[in-house]
Amino acid sequence: MSQTMEDIPVLLAELRPGREQPYDWKSSCETWSVAFSPDGKWFAWSQGHGIVKLLPWPLDKEHLKPQALKAKNHCFKITDVKEQGSPKEKILDCGQIVWALAFGCSSSPVGWKLWPSSRLKASENNRTYQLLATGLNNGHVKVWDVHTGRILFNLSGHQDVVRDLSFSSNNNLILVTASRDKTLRIWDLKKDGKLIQVLSGHIQWVYCCAISPDCSMLCSAAGENSVKLWSMHSYTLIRKLEGHQNSVVSCDFSPDSALLVTASYDTTVIMWDPYTGEKLREFLHVCLQPDLEYSTTEPQLSALRSVCFSPEGLFLASLADDRFLRIWSLELQDPVSVAPVTNGLCCAFFPHGGILATGNRDGHVQFWTSPKVLSSLRHLCRKTIRCFLTTYQVLALPIPRKMKDFLTYRTHL
Structure with a gap:
């Protein structure tokens, strides 16, 4: 493996909400989720106050901070003017706090029976349909057509916050939703959003879910010490993974489905073999800014918020409560690079590598350089x-x- 990144990630750009809005308990201002579309052509940003902004990628100069315009990085493209007919940014008003985002795609249209046929253009029949699912505070899931910005489905059934979402990657448009009502629900969007299964078994809020890239397994984790693996064929429990000492709040599969990582409030990221349940490696988050008032000879640890695999499967990114972004190599016990991130809540890699997006508690999004490697x-x-x-x-x-x-x-x- 040949690595070409700098020791410290470089901040390339920062997105801020268009206007400051007063905080109130009904809207919330945090960016709980960010996501890139699988083809890398769209970026979705939950910017708080019930609003999701969909931005075509690469970004326009108008979205960037001045220092980003000076950044020299071959992976981060900046355009002056969008070409005629190119996609336009869209504002999706979800009407509720948005906790989760997930992209899905299909080669055939879905949900068009909700719209008069006269509103469909002939050109829409010859494109890949990008969908964006949004998990909301009231337990609903709204699914949008990215190209037009119109809503296709409003899925109801959860009795509490929808905390995470995951689409299958095999073009079947199976959507899994994880909720604070302690259940997961599986929906078939090609069958007009039909609910096909409810998965129970967690005794606490379900924080996260992830479908493996080969679409064989589903991981779910809750406010309990164990992680559950489910079969995506029979929708039955395969096994429980036990090893964390506190709530597990984030999970992700490697691109080849051979590995699973989970992040917990217990300050650790654990890498598992999902097929055998074996714990392969543990990454400990030692606090990089210890509280001097309570300093001791023992290292202080930092609770986790988010973890994700890089697109080639050689690195992990994690966000912790000590306000640092860490990038880890699967080979090493210590992070290969670290950068300060104020109140980071979520992170996502650009699908073609070289860029990492982080969402913060103040509603901002930051884009960082990430490992750009030539895999062995x-x-x-x-x-x-x-x-x-x-x-x-x-x-x-x-x-x-x-x-x-x-x-x-x-x-x-």
């Missing part, structure tokens, strides 16, 4: 193999033990 041939081969073979299938191969350990991430690169 060994890792590319491993990633390709693991997209098709489970851990058990790898262990059954007639190959040397060292190769099995490498393919199952038991050894370093």
